[in-house]
Amino acid sequence: METKDGLTRREFLKTTAATAVGIAGVGLVSSPLDVLAQKGIEPPTFKVEKNPVIRILRWSPFVKSDSEVWDKNTKKWEEMTGGKAMVEYLSWEDVRSKAAMTASVGAGHDIVLGWHDDPHLYPDKLIDVTDLANYLGKKYGGWEAVCPKYGINSKTNRWIALPVGAPGGLMNYRIKWMKEAGFDKFPEKIPDFLKLCKKLKANGHPPGFAMGHAVGDGNNCWHWWLWAFGGKVVEKDGVTLALTKKGTIDALEAGKEFYETMIPGVASWLDPHNNKAFLAEEISITNNGISIYYVAKEQFPKIAEDMDHAQNPIGPIGRPTQLHLFDQAFIFKHTKFPEAAKHYLIHMFEEAQYGAWINAMRGYVVPTLKSYKNLPVWTADPKHTPYRECVANMLWNGYEGPEGPASAAVMADYVVIDMFNDVCVGGKSPKAAAAAAQDRAAKFYKQPTKVKAVEKPKETPKK
Amino acid sequence: MEKKETIRSAESKGNGQGRKWQISEFLENRTILGFIFVAPALAILLTFLLYPLILGIWLGFTDTLVGGTGEFVGFSNYSSLLTDRLFWLVTYNTFLYTVVAVFFKLVLGFLLAVILNREFRAKGFVRAIVLLPWIIPTVLSAIAFWWLYDSTFSAISWILIKSGLMHHRIDFLGDPNNARISLIVANIWRGIPFFTIGLLAGLQTINPTLYEAAEIDGAGPWKKFHRITLPLVVPLLAVITTFSTIWTFADFQLVWVVTKGGPANATHLFGTLSFQRAIPGGHFGEGAAISNFILPILFLCVLISYKYLRREE
Numbered sequence: 001m002e003t004k005d006g007l008t009r010r011e012f013l014k015t016t017a018a019t020a021v022g023i024a025g026v027g028l029v030s031s032p033l034d035v036l037a038q039k040g041i042e043p044p045t046f047k048v049e050k051n052p053v054i055r056i057l058r059w060s061p062f063v064k065s066d067s068e069v070w071d072k073n074t075k076k077w078e079e080m081t082g083g084k085a086m087v088e089y090l091s092w093e094d095v096r097s098k099a100a101m102t103a104s105v106g107a108g109h110d111i112v113l114g115w116h117d118d119p120h121l122y123p124d125k126l127i128d129v130t131d132l133a134n135y136l137g138k139k140y141g142g143w144e145a146v147c148p149k150y151g152i153n154s155k156t157n158r159w160i161a162l163p164v165g166a167p168g169g170l171m172n173y174r175i176k177w178m179k180e181a182g183f184d185k186f187p188e189k190i191p192d193f194l195k196l197c198k199k200l201k202a203n204g205h206p207p208g209f210a211m212g213h214a215v216g217d218g219n220n221c222w223h224w225w226l227w228a229f230g231g232k233v234v235e236k237d238g239v240t241l242a243l244t245k246k247g248t249i250d251a252l253e254a255g256k257e258f259y260e261t262m263i264p265g266v267a268s269w270l271d272p273h274n275n276k277a278f279l280a281e282e283i284s285i286t287n288n289g290i291s292i293y294y295v296a297k298e299q300f301p302k303i304a305e306d307m308d309h310a311q312n313p314i315g316p317i318g319r320p321t322q323l324h325l326f327d328q329a330f331i332f333k334h335t336k337f338p339e340a341a342k343h344y345l346i347h348m349f350e351e352a353q354y355g356a357w358i359n360a361m362r363g364y365v366v367p368t369l370k371s372y373k374n375l376p377v378w379t380a381d382p383k384h385t386p387y388r389e390c391v392a393n394m395l396w397n398g399y400e401g402p403e404g405p406a407s408a409a410v411m412a413d414y415v416v417i418d419m420f421n422d423v424c425v426g427g428k429s430p431k432a433a434a435a436a437a438q439d440r441a442a443k444f445y446k447q448p449t450k451v452k453a454v455e456k457p458k459e460t461p462k463k
Numbered sequence: 464m465e466k467k468e469t470i471r472s473a474e475s476k477g478n479g480q481g482r483k484w485q486i487s488e489f490l491e492n493r494t495i496l497g498f499i500f501v502a503p504a505l506a507i508l509l510t511f512l513l514y515p516l517i518l519g520i521w522l523g524f525t526d527t528l529v530g531g532t533g534e535f536v537g538f539s540n541y542s543s544l545l546t547d548r549l550f551w552l553v554t555y556n557t558f559l560y561t562v563v564a565v566f567f568k569l570v571l572g573f574l575l576a577v578i579l580n581r582e583f584r585a586k587g588f589v590r591a592i593v594l595l596p597w598i599i600p601t602v603l604s605a606i607a608f609w610w611l612y613d614s615t616f617s618a619i620s621w622i623l624i625k626s627g628l629m630h631h632r633i634d635f636l637g638d639p640n641n642a643r644i645s646l647i648v649a650n651i652w653r654g655i656p657f658f659t660i661g662l663l664a665g666l667q668t669i670n671p672t673l674y675e676a677a678e679i680d681g682a683g684p685w686k687k688f689h690r691i692t693l694p695l696v697v698p699l700l701a702v703i704t705t706f707s708t709i710w711t712f713a714d715f716q717l718v719w720v721v722t723k724g725g726p727a728n729a730t731h732l733f734g735t736l737s738f739q740r741a742i743p744g745g746h747f748g749e750g751a752a753i754s755n756f757i758l759p760i761l762f763l764c765v766l767i768s769y770k771y772l773r774r775e776e
Binding site: 096097100103104121122124125211212213214215263264265266267268269270273276277280282405408409412413414417418421422425426436439440443444 | 528529530531543547548549612613614615616631632634635636637638639642722723724725726727728739740742743744745746747
């Protein structure tokens with residue numbers, strides 16, 4: 001029996017099952033995911049169009065092996081379906097702009113691997129991927145707690161994007177200097193962390209955390225710090241602003257104390273600055289991805305040996321409050337090959353592909369499905385292990401409200417970083433800085449969004 | 464039969480010549496010929512300049528978000544911006560940046576042009592060198608300044624410390640005022656050649672006999688400059704200054720590469736804030752409204768430039 005547009009039922013089951021069940025059956029026998037990849041979970045079925053051609057936009061690789069494996073996985077999909085998948089790599093900071101143009105014009109790439117709130121800026125332009133998300137969640141131990149916040153449209157309660165992973169940023173520190181400061185292990189709580197920072201500064205090895213308009217490191221650091229003290233931009237309802245509350249003021253006061261321990265100049269730091277300063281041995285602690293460690297391994301082995309990673313310390317709120325860059329894949333409705341696009345995504349998420357990809361990235365990207373925490377990459381080097389928990393320990397941009405145009409605009413406007421900058425560099429009192437930041441946030445949270453409700457999609461019948 | 468053929472061919476020949484004559488007469492019409500010559504450029508201007516300009520103006524009156532169509536909201540974006548403290552800070556930054564940078568570019572560029580107008584060895588080589596900052600792509604020079612101003616690795620700080628003139632690194636970009644000054648200096652460095660080369664061309668058109676006559680009348684260097692050079696280059700100076708004002712006012716690349724508008728928005732300009740709100744922030748309408756605030760200033764510049772261009776004629 002041949003489907004109207006393309007593959008026979010047998011063929012199309014073969015394509016999905018080959019990647020999902022079939023490959024799993026063979027590949028997982030000796031795989032660390034063997035126990036967790038549950039049997040009997042049928043993959044959703046797709047009527048993959050004949051000779052599909054899909055265009056994928058994603059971020060440039062952080063490590064060469066990333067694109068090598070991604071392209072290899074893509075080629076496997078092409079061979080399996082007879083289709084063509086063209087992957088365009090773009091600098092990670094530029095993906096958002098290009099995806100925005102694609103959404104506005106209604107033409108261009110079929111699939112985008114974008115960041116943070118991207119899918120929530122144009123949810124009505126995206127294909128429902130609830131079937132894919134449910135299947136992957138069931139099969140691979142469930143999504144980490146933060147994933148539904150990023151992937152689900154809060155208005156329709158449907159998945160509009162598949163969380164791909166987080167290039168996590170944790171504490172990178174020098175072991176010897178920490179020990180010289182009287183600490184045997186990296187502090188788990190902020191008061192102890194501040195003590196360590198002060199001691200390190202006194203010893204001539206100050207910490208350094210980006211406080212300029214650094215999209216990744218700056219936002220990650222200062223959102224973590226704000227949330228750790230119970231501060232937040234907006235309440236759960238997504239309307240009531242909360243920046244002038246006690247949590248924020250506490251965070252700002254402690255933030256000034258923290259800033260005073262740092263190397264001069266951090267107020268201007270963009271994303272690359274802390275990497276360079278750490279490798280030049282100018283700073284003792286910073287927040288960053290695993291990239292510093294890998295550059296050190298290749299070029300400064302002594303630093304690599306003497307450095308380690310740790311979770312961001314916990315604040316008075318008593319639980320982890322990290323923020324990391326967060327990548328998700330979404331499909332535009334303008335695609336001529338929606339079934340092929342969905343099939344491509346599920347293929348890339350299956351263990352044979354995704355596992356190989358995550359392993360190849362050596363800890364740069366942290367998976368969103370719990371089973372993938374068992375991949376060998378996380379224990380191959382003990383210095384990788386802390387990164388494994390990044391997604392489990394993170395909150396979402398716009399916490400505690402929903403993802404959407406307002407949360408995206410507040411982050412893009414660097415409202416939180418500027419608030420800390422106002423206190424630490426601009427000389428404003430914490431109350432004045434918090435009030436000014438709340439005014440700025442109000443501009444976006446008050447603005448009515450013009451996003452139309454997403455049409456309720458038809459469920460793909462399971463066969 | 465043969466005769467008929469001959470007649471037909473003569474007729475067709477006659478018609479061909481007639482058509483040619485008609486076309487050439489048509490092309491003799493100066494209005495039509497002018498329009499034909501201008502049409503390609505006009506089409507490009509309309510498509511790539513006028514259409515985006517009108518679209519930008521329209522977007523400024525809508526609440527368009529990324530991926531959405533938006534609705535007409537009148538002056539709501541503009542009134543909202545007027546109550547936005549960040550917008551006023553950016554207005555201050557933009558005017559400060561433009562006025563100070565253009566002033567120094569004008570003074571230094573003029574001085575350099577006067578010097579280069581004199582006879583000296585390797586004049587051609589020096590003139591070529593002067594053009595370098597203008598030729599180098601802005602992004603590349605911005606990256607160079609980003610390194611020079613780095614709080615940890617600045618070569619300027621290093622030299623000053625090594626030579627014993629300073630004991631600590633200069634925080635070029637971490638302090639709001641330092642950051643403003645640093646970016647203005649970078650902009651001046653990049654913009655001087657435009658003034659120098661433009662004015663140098665103007666200086667070379669001045670008839671030397673005017674200076675000789677002035678010398679005979681006992682005029683000194685200052686009087687010659689004040690009474691001959693300056694009045695003769697003022698129209699050109701006005702045009703160059705207005706062009707530079709337009710470019711400086713709408714600057715984007717330098718700021719975006721070096722500071723992204725930080726620290727604490729001390730270096731944000733209209734161009735960078737507009738981009739930040741429209742693209743990463745997703746608020747197209749407001750982003751367009753911010754850039755539309757530049758329009759009256761640019762319009763004024765165009766009027767000034769037009770006035771002096773007419774005077775030149």
